[in-house]
Amino acid sequence: NAGVTQTPKFQVLKTGQSMTLQCAQDMNHEYMSWYRQDPGMGLRLIHYSVGAGITDQGEVPNGYNVSRSTTEDFPLRLLSAAPSQTSVYFCASTHIGQADTQYFGPGTRLTVL
Amino acid sequence: KQEVTQIPAALSVPEGENLVLNCSFTDSAIYNLQWFRQDPGKGLTSLLLIQSSQREQTSGRLNASLDKSSGRSTLYIAASQPGDSATYLCAVPYGQNFVFGPGTRLSVLP
Numbered sequence: 001n002a003g004v005t006q007t008p009k010f011q012v013l014k015t016g017q018s019m020t021l022q023c024a025q026d027m028n029h030e031y032m033s034w035y036r037q038d039p040g041m042g043l044r045l046i047h048y049s050v051g052a053g054i055t056d057q058g059e060v061p062n063g064y065n066v067s068r069s070t071t072e073d074f075p076l077r078l079l080s081a082a083p084s085q086t087s088v089y090f091c092a093s094t095h096i097g098q099a100d101t102q103y104f105g106p107g108t109r110l111t112v113l
Numbered sequence: 114k115q116e117v118t119q120i121p122a123a124l125s126v127p128e129g130e131n132l133v134l135n136c137s138f139t140d141s142a143i144y145n146l147q148w149f150r151q152d153p154g155k156g157l158t159s160l161l162l163i164q165s166s167q168r169e170q171t172s173g174r175l176n177a178s179l180d181k182s183s184g185r186s187t188l189y190i191a192a193s194q195p196g197d198s199a200t201y202l203c204a205v206p207y208g209q210n211f212v213f214g215p216g217t218r219l220s221v222l223p
Contacts, residue, residue: 033210043202043213050209058210090156102147102204102211104157 002026006091006105013081013112021076021108023091029103030096032074036060036087037107043090049074050096081112115140115207119214126193127222134188134217136203141181143205148177148188151200151216160201161188193221 007022025032033048045058049068063085065077074093078085089108094100116139126132136146144165149157161177163170163186169178176189186203202216 031209042215045210048210056209092157096209100145101159101162102149102157103159104149106156107154109154 004091004093004103004105006089006108008108009106010109011111013078013110015081015083015112017081019078019081021078021089021091021110023074023076023105024072025074025091025093025103026072027093027095027103028071029093030071031100032068032091032093033058034064034066034074034076035090035092036085037090038087046076046089078110083112086110086112115205115212117203117205117212117214119201119203119217121217122215123218123220125220125222128193128195130193130221131189131191132193132219134190134201134219136186136188136214138184138186138205138212140205140207141184143181143207145206146177146179146186147204147211148175148186149202149204151202153199157202190219193219195221195223197221 004025030051034046035043044060047066049055055066091105092102094102118137120135147162148160151157161170163179174191179186198221200216200218204211204213
């Protein structure tokens with residue numbers, strides 16, 4: 001198993017540009033999520049999904065869109081990048097249930113100029 | 114609302130010491146707690162998952178305990194090594210999601 005994969009690893013954008021961060025998992029997990037990690041702020045939930053076709057907002061959803069057309073993929077879209085979106089983005093997945101371990105991707109380091 | 118705190122925020126110890134990292138949560142209605150390790154510039158790696166019915170979970174030199182009634186978990190690292198240097202985070206489920214603590218940054222000096 002590849003686990004949770006994310007692309008790209010690094011990205012630099014200019015203010016106002018849009019882009020998609022890719023996330024895929026091959027463990028047939030129902031639950032997938034996106035976090036951003038900022039110094040002093042810890043991990044904050046952006047969006048999550050409990051299955052194909054189902055998405056919902058987390059703690060900090062503004063400026064981001066998600067979709068879940070398949071179980072495997074959960075892309076995160078930045079509609080119009082802002083410097084405040086400079087961060088490290090992590091995708092995670094798990095089975096829904098009581099014995100779940102969360103698996104994280106390696107992260108995407110995004111800089112918005 | 115579930116809030117998770119970790120003490121200390123940072124810890125520096127000489128190699129070989131045994132140490133304890135603490136995690137506290139405000140809502141004790143959890144069904145598990147997970148400890149993660151994060152190396153600089155990397156993602157999170159799961160270390161231990163404790164179910165609410167368990168009191169302890171062990172993996173090698175790591176031992177995690179869970180006391181739901183007091184809202185606490187501890188991660189015990191025995192005979193620390195420089196390779197243990199990393200940030201350690203705990204996380205608990207809340208609703209359909211998870212709440213993470215801010216982490217403890219550990220440095221083990223050779």
